Amino acid sequence: MVEKSPHNKIKNSYLCPKFSxxxxxxxxxxxxxxxxxxxAGLLTTDHGLIESPFFMPVGTAGAVKxxxxxxxxxxxxxxxxxxxxxxxxxxxxxDIISKAGGLHKFNGWSKPILxxxxxxxxxxxxxxxxxxxxxxxxxxxxxxxKHLFTPEKAIDVQRExxxxxxxxxxxxxxxxxxxxxxxxxxxxxxxxxxxxxSHFGKTECQHGYTQSLFPIVQGSVYPxxxxxxxxxxxxxxxxxxxxxxxxxxxxxxxxxxxxxxVCGILPxxxxxxxxGVGTPANILESIALGIDxxxxxxxxxxxRNGMLFTRSGIINIKNEKWKDDFSxxxxxxxxxxxxxxxxxxxxxxxxxxxxLGAMIATTHNLGFYIWLxxxxxxxxxxxxxxxxxxxxxxxxxxxx
RNA sequence: GUGGUCGUAGCUCAGUUGGUUAGAGCGAUAGAUUGUGGAUCUAUAGGUCGUGGGUUCAAGCCCCAUCUUCCACC
Numbered sequence: 001m002v003e004k005s006p007h008n009k010i011k012n013s014y015l016c017p018k019f020s021x022x023x024x025x026x027x028x029x030x031x032x033x034x035x036x037x038x039x040a041g042l043l044t045t046d047h048g049l050i051e052s053p054f055f056m057p058v059g060t061a062g063a064v065k066x067x068x069x070x071x072x073x074x075x076x077x078x079x080x081x082x083x084x085x086x087x088x089x090x091x092x093x094x095d096i097i098s099k100a101g102g103l104h105k106f107n108g109w110s111k112p113i114l115x116x117x118x119x120x121x122x123x124x125x126x127x128x129x130x131x132x133x134x135x136x137x138x139x140x141x142x143x144x145x146k147h148l149f150t151p152e153k154a155i156d157v158q159r160e161x162x163x164x165x166x167x168x169x170x171x172x173x174x175x176x177x178x179x180x181x182x183x184x185x186x187x188x189x190x191x192x193x194x195x196x197x198s199h200f201g202k203t204e205c206q207h208g209y210t211q212s213l214f215p216i217v218q219g220s221v222y223p224x225x226x227x228x229x230x231x232x233x234x235x236x237x238x239x240x241x242x243x244x245x246x247x248x249x250x251x252x253x254x255x256x257x258x259x260x261x262v263c264g265i266l267p268x269x270x271x272x273x274x275x276g277v278g279t280p281a282n283i284l285e286s287i288a289l290g291i292d293x294x295x296x297x298x299x300x301x302x303x304r305n306g307m308l309f310t311r312s313g314i315i316n317i318k319n320e321k322w323k324d325d326f327s328x329x330x331x332x333x334x335x336x337x338x339x340x341x342x343x344x345x346x347x348x349x350x351x352x353x354x355x356l357g358a359m360i361a362t363t364h365n366l367g368f369y370i371w372l373x374x375x376x377x378x379x380x381x382x383x384x385x386x387x388x389x390x391x392x393x394x395x396x397x398x399x400x
Numbered sequence: 401g402u403g404g405u406c407g408u409a410g411c412u413c414a415g416u417u418g419g420u421u422a423g424a425g426c427g428a429u430a431g432a433u434u435g436u437g438g439a440u441c442u443a444u445a446g447g448u449c450g451u452g453g454g455u456u457c458a459a460g461c462c463c464c465a466u467c468u469u470c471c472a473c474c
Contacts, residue, residue, distance in 0.1 A: 060436050120435040247434045275435040297436040304438050320429070358438060
């Protein structure tokens with residue numbers, strides 16, 4: 001039994017010409033920073049409100065690895081999680097999740113979900129994929145079986161999964177990449193986007209609530225391509241826009257340059273999502289450029305490998321120097337694991353390859369990232385963001 | 401006691417008819433990791449080749465003694 005969404009009744013929801021008959025998620029900007037393009041706002045979905053800017057923990061296969069949804073929700077206060085179309089499509093299969101009543105019902109997470117379309121995964125498959133005019137033929141990394149993914153297919157699958165925000169099917173342009181290929185790749189992403197938008201308009205969510213489709217800017221590291229792509233994406237009138245193809249190996253300065261350029265073109269009154277970014281410093285710098293949404297595997301994947309992000313800097317908990325450090329992971333932390341466990345104990349867990357080590361580090365890191373976003377929102381609302389950011393970037397990235 | 405066998409890095413082991421500075425895997429110590437492989441990759445440290453003699457231009461390798469491991473037989 002799917003609950004009737006209260007947000008279907010929102011009065012000032014508006015219809016966009018290209019997204020006719022779709023009720024959008026709302027975005028309201030509450031505060032703006034005077035010294036940068038940072039802003040703090042509120043996003044409304046059928047599964048609840050999200051304060052921005054925010055970070056989305058990555059739950060590839062429908063779960064954030066090494067975490068219960070209770071911790072994700074009640075301990076670290078995640079507002080939304082990200083999941084992956086490609087992985088869920090291959091396993092357990094869309095039919096199973098649809099039969100469960102959608103991804104929210106399947107994994108028990110009742111807050112908002114965003115699904116990535118699978119474009120990035122197919123990009124990272126490397127040799128076992130082939131582009132055609134229609135889409136991409138790729139081989140499953142699980143059993144080698146062949147699959148054809150098209151823009152229409154990506155939309156259909158995401159309709160069945162039922163995430164609140166779904167992503168257009170794009171090609172994540174590799175780096176480095178010459179301008180000719182970057183242009184061809186961008187054009188392909190634009191062509192696919194048109195098909196995604198068209199198909200999105202003809203279909204609806206299978207599980208009784210609304211979904212929003214975000215298009216993705218490409219263009220590699222070429223300013224003129226980024227500008228062209230951002231204009232095309234902006235012209236679609238979507239309720240939120242994403243920037244892809246960054247943080248794929250290019251220097252950080254280039255990433256900021258492209259992000260700033262694109263943010264200046266994408267609509268000011270819609271949320272902007274910088275895909276796959278990044279380190280705490282990357283995120284703070286990008287907030288200053290006007291980004292509202294982030295996702296990244298760093299806090300979870302690197303956490304599982306022993307890298308801890310703390311308010312005073314970065315720790316490799318496997319280093320010998322922590323073996324007899326009985327101080328808590330984060331003295332001023334507000335996550336259970338921060339005060340409950342010492343550095344020496346966590347090191348012991350990692351050295352012993354205990355599963356608990358991955359659990360503690362994941363909880364801690366995500367707690368830290370989400371605290372960082374909350375603090376950023378507070379600093380923006382109080383008008384102190386830029387000075388605070390300057391101090392934090394240095395402090396957070398130093399090695400302890 | 402007799403005969404055979406084993407001994408090389410923290411661990412498990414390679415090491416050619418004697419020939420450059422004795423290697424590997426694991427472990428250890430560090431580093432990488434950006435729309436997820438609990439994955440992977442990279443680097444570094446670590447050896448009186450059981451011990452003591454001998455042969456030889458040259459010995460982990462051949463010879464002698466001795467200690468040690470395991471096996472068989474009295």
